[in-house]
Amino acid sequence: MSQCRHKMNTYWEKHSQNGDVTEMLLDSKGAEISDIEIKEIMNYLPDYKEKDVLELGAGIGRYTTKLAEKAKSVIAVDFMRNFIDKNKETNGHNKNIQFVCKNVLELELETNSLDLIFSNWLLMYLDDHEVSILFHNMLKWLRPTGRLFYRESCYKQSGNLLRQFNPTIYRTPDEYAKITSEIVHTNKDGRQISFELVVTGSIKTYIQMKNNSNQIFWLLKSTERDNGAPADHGIKVENE
Numbered sequence: 001m002s003q004c005r006h007k008m009n010t011y012w013e014k015h016s017q018n019g020d021v022t023e024m025l026l027d028s029k030g031a032e033i034s035d036i037e038i039k040e041i042m043n044y045l046p047d048y049k050e051k052d053v054l055e056l057g058a059g060i061g062r063y064t065t066k067l068a069e070k071a072k073s074v075i076a077v078d079f080m081r082n083f084i085d086k087n088k089e090t091n092g093h094n095k096n097i098q099f100v101c102k103n104v105l106e107l108e109l110e111t112n113s114l115d116l117i118f119s120n121w122l123l124m125y126l127d128d129h130e131v132s133i134l135f136h137n138m139l140k141w142l143r144p145t146g147r148l149f150y151r152e153s154c155y156k157q158s159g160n161l162l163r164q165f166n167p168t169i170y171r172t173p174d175e176y177a178k179i180t181s182e183i184v185h186t187n188k189d190g191r192q193i194s195f196e197l198v199v200t201g202s203i204k205t206y207i208q209m210k211n212n213s214n215q216i217f218w219l220l221k222s223t224e225r226d227n228g229a230p231a232d233h234g235i236k237v238e239n240e
């Protein structure tokens, strides 16, 4: 196991003791922020009614609940048993959810099987190489019309919960853009696909409640590359 993987696993073992909202946001204002933030983020998603959705790093299921209300199917993945159990406790009555306790890097899914991949605060717990592998897998798993939504803390720590050690990787938006721009998948028929940016921006809830504009989201779509042209990974900021 890599040093980074060991650190991230240890970090989450330590922060998954209670399985509550505070642990999800790692912020003392977690409970206050959570509902408002969820409402805002759900508004950025494309229509996923009757669609097949994958949620990575699902935690206790704050978003699983919302996704399962409309989706045809939801696969909710997290590597902490405590979180998956809590998610099941809250959402297990929804028979369209499959709960998977696994490291996202070990996930194996069918090519072209998903319409939406949703990930809220996961990539900052993976190193660059792991992020590349995961993006590549996500591109494979998405159907041609598929979308990927992800949100990360950029630049610096955001939650104010005291942490003795914090291995979280606070990338810049440019660093995420660079990693996504390098991801290319070649289909069985030889056609190349990559990610194209639909929209990105700062989470308004954090600007308003915490004066923090470093909470960034991205919505990407899978797109066919034209003669090996570079992917469009320019920053289109939605709410500035």
Ligand SMILES: C[S@@+](CC[C@H](N)C(=O)[O-])C[C@H]1O[C@@H](n2cnc3c(N)ncnc32)[C@H](O)[C@@H]1O
Pocket: 008, 012, 016, 023, 024, 025, 056, 057, 058, 059, 060, 061, 062, 063, 077, 078, 079, 080, 083, 102, 103, 104, 105, 119, 120, 121, 122, 125
């Ligand atoms: C900050 S929490 C966010 C949880 C949830 N997305 C939310 O917003 O409420 C990050 C989650 O990612 C999970 N996680 C981190 N690295 C992971 C990995 N390699 N595989 C699966 N889950 C992971 C953690 O266990 C934790 O539940």
